[in-house]
Amino acid sequence: QLQLQESGPGLVKPSETLSLTCTVSGGSIRSSTNYWGWIRQPPGKGLEWIGTIFYTGTTFYNPSLKTRVTISVDTSKNQFSLKLNSVTAADTSVYYCATLDYFDYYMDVWGKGTTVTVSS
Amino acid sequence: EIVLTQSPGTLSLSPGERATLSCRASQSVSDNFLAWYQQKPGQVPRLLIYGASSRATGIPDRFSGSGSGTDFTLTISRLEPEDFAVYYCQQYDTSPRALTFGGGTKVEIK
Numbered sequence: 001q002l003q004l005q006e007s008g009p010g011l012v013k014p015s016e017t018l019s020l021t022c023t024v025s026g027g028s029i030r031s032s033t034n035y036w037g038w039i040r041q042p043p044g045k046g047l048e049w050i051g052t053i054f055y056t057g058t059t060f061y062n063p064s065l066k067t068r069v070t071i072s073v074d075t076s077k078n079q080f081s082l083k084l085n086s087v088t089a090a091d092t093s094v095y096y097c098a099t100l101d102y103f104d105y106y107m108d109v110w111g112k113g114t115t116v117t118v119s120s
Numbered sequence: 121e122i123v124l125t126q127s128p129g130t131l132s133l134s135p136g137e138r139a140t141l142s143c144r145a146s147q148s149v150s151d152n153f154l155a156w157y158q159q160k161p162g163q164v165p166r167l168l169i170y171g172a173s174s175r176a177t178g179i180p181d182r183f184s185g186s187g188s189g190t191d192f193t194l195t196i197s198r199l200e201p202e203d204f205a206v207y208y209c210q211q212y213d214t215s216p217r218a219l220t221f222g223g224g225t226k227v228e229i230k
Contacts, residue, residue, distance in 0.1 A: 037219075046208065046221060046222075046223050046224045047157075047159075047165065047208055047210075047221040047224075048221065049210075049218075049219040049220065049221060052219070060216070060217040060218065062218065062219075063121060063216070063218065096164065096165075101170070104153060104155075104170050104171050104212075105153050105155075105212030105219065106153075106155035106167055106170035106171075106176075106210070107155070107157075107165070107167060107210070108167045108170075108176060110164045110165060111164075112164060113164060
């Protein structure tokens with residue numbers, strides 16, 4: 001059964017870069033029927049899609065975050081990663097990784113989420 | 121960018137009642153790329169419905185999705201105690217490629 005696990009620092013200073021990794025287990029990130037994505041949720045607020053990647057490296061991003069976001073994939077480690085630069089307090093959120101169905105673009109398997117706080 | 125507006129913001133109902141949640145898109149949603157998720161406090165979102173009307177694996181049949189174009193509905197036929205949660209709709213747009221979530225509807229116990 002496919003499982004995803006986020007990892008990375010829980011505290012990032014303002015203006016620095018937030019870096020998170022999602023490790024995929026129970027399946028291959030080279031799947032032809034899955035995209036891989038990042039979603040975040042600020043405290044007490046709704047869900048916001050950050051971006052999505054296919055194992056070939058094809059990406060698409062939320063236009064509102066596009067200038068600050070990079071998502072990459074490491075097929076040798078069965079991982080994909082998120083980098084968000086120039087962070088501010090507004091980037092404080094729970095960050096989730098998830099798998100998206102290749103054909104219908106829904107997210108059916110989610111990681112447990114990791115809380116990232118931006119503070120000096 | 122397609123904006124999803126969910127209504128009402130909060131729905132106060134009793135167990136056993138029927139819940140009707142709305143998700144309206146600012147433009148037509150391609151090929152019914154519309155999904156619904158349930159999120160309970162402190163928990164991960166759970167997929168309920170995809171393709172506007174297909175139930176995800178293991179989802180009880182009291183949950184149903186309908187709609188097309190710009191208007192979509194999630195119906196819970198008879199609310200169980202475990203159904204009180206926040207519900208989000210999500211769409212995928214093909215051009216430009218992007219996903220968006222609605223702001224959510226909270227279903228609370230009356």
